[in-house]
Amino acid sequence: MSERSYAILGTGALGGFYGAKLQKAGLDVHFLLNSDYEYVSKSGLVIESKDGDFTLTQVNAYNDVEKMPQCDVVVIALKTTQNHLLPHMLLPVVRDDGVVLVLQNGLAVEEEVAFVGNVSIIGGLCFLCSNKVGAGYIRHLDYGQITLGEYANGYDPTGITQKMRQIADDLKSAGISMELAEDLLLARWKKLVWNIPYNGLSVVLNARTDELMFDVHTRQLVEQLMYEVAAGAKSCERIITDSFIQTMLEYTVKMKPYRTSMKIDYDERRQMEVEAIFGNPLRKALAVGVDLPRISCIYQQLKFLDEMTRVGNRENKVK
């Protein structure tokens, strides 16, 4: 049994799911909550999962990081749109020589926690379909695998580190399928090959993945966007092969029709993770003089739509 303690910052569809799995496996887990704090303190967490439902009647719930114990592993499971809160949230809860595990979408999110001294920063790419369907109630629909990679200054590849292995072992003991990546930045760019075209176009065109793949024009645009992601990766000296792109296209054609996470956020009128998924990759490439015009076009469209949701003036318009 691992002696490592875990803090889950953000007990939603993702943090709630992985945190509950870890506690169920016997680990010491501490959950930070916001709106669900009262309810979960009293009633615990319910996980409805294709791998088996379970209930945790008692969890360590907090509504203030100052009240949490310092933990060995602090899991950042907030949406990246909340990352401005991290400087305030992280320092009280992370143990000296501990690990910050960033389970977030997009690129360069590890750089946003690099202000914390004397910790290891590990990035995790989650392939998870889950929703929070009520207070303390999470529905796990499919997948769940996490790919881990350790962050070093400037995203230099670290290889497979001891810390990565330890955390992977904890998560594996909780029944999570794990992969280890020698090069976190490459892993993040590879995930963007899927996330950029499908998240972006699903929102802008109000479309599911199957619709985007069926139409010859969006099918071509998806592929062009994937090649621009590869050009972005190349600007960071990371190589994404043609065959990887072709595999992603074939994989998506075979998938069940899927509503992307950004589309769900947009439909629920939540702020979208536009900066993490689009803005940061664009800026990385632009910093070395590489323009990604189609990604930039989608980025600007998403920023507009995000702003229109925020000011909430879409209802008053002539449709």
Added chain:
Amino acid sequence: MSERSYAILGTGALGGFYGAKLQKAGLDVHFLLNSDYEYVSKSGLVIESKDGDFTLTQVNAYNDVEKMPQCDVVVIALKTTQNHLLPHMLLPVVRDDGVVLVLQNGLAVEEEVAFVGNVSIIGGLCFLCSNKVGAGYIRHLDYGQITLGEYANGYDPTGITQKMRQIADDLKSAGISMELAEDLLLARWKKLVWNIPYNGLSVVLNARTDELMFDVHTRQLVEQLMYEVAAGAKSCERIITDSFIQTMLEYTVKMKPYRTSMKIDYDERRQMEVEAIFGNPLRKALAVGVDLPRISCIYQQLKFLDEMTRVGNRENKVK
């Protein structure tokens, strides 16, 4: 008084307006109609206009080009989405040595009528806000100016020709403000500087011109699209200056909030003029090896939305 006779192919918001103005000025005008034929045959045309309302109680109405007299000037006032009908429609109605006047949006539309031998082809760019609000009932909201340019094989500049002057005189006698362009292709590219960004983004983002200009991201995307139009023009050896682009931007900021013609078509679930306004310019540039990635991105998005409207399956979706 001009002795020239006019055939109006397409008696809608545009053809109905200009045709009625010509008849009111005393010219011999023949109107081709489709769904409104019965009504207009009996009741004529009503023009409600900011320049003065008027009614034509009697018009020469036809529902078949074969029944029309051959005319000196045949005005193509159909949407470009109907241009597949032109080979069948044009030949019976155009007089030998006559003029085909193409009052359509986009680029390369003159090439689609170049199959007609021994006629002059003149392109007209209309700056007109008008709507057909009922059978034979047209509401003219604003503007109305036409810029004319003559088409020569390969869009070689023709200068100001005698035929252009004659037609401009007829239209001026009907109270239409006229400009003459020495280079039709340049004039068409210049109109695209406005039409491409605002028509495209208004549909994709469900936005008015003022909203696109107010948001910093779409404001930038509009400008980038305008510069890509200029790059397209340059691929055809036509120069659009920076100051022209800046003038278009300033002009649009000062305009009253405006719903573009493509947005109106989309909202009314009519086919959009995507090929004339986006597809043809893209193909012109690509033919000489010039890629316009942002315009291409919007083109593919519009094609998808157009197709989704056509199959009419937008209602059945989770919003």
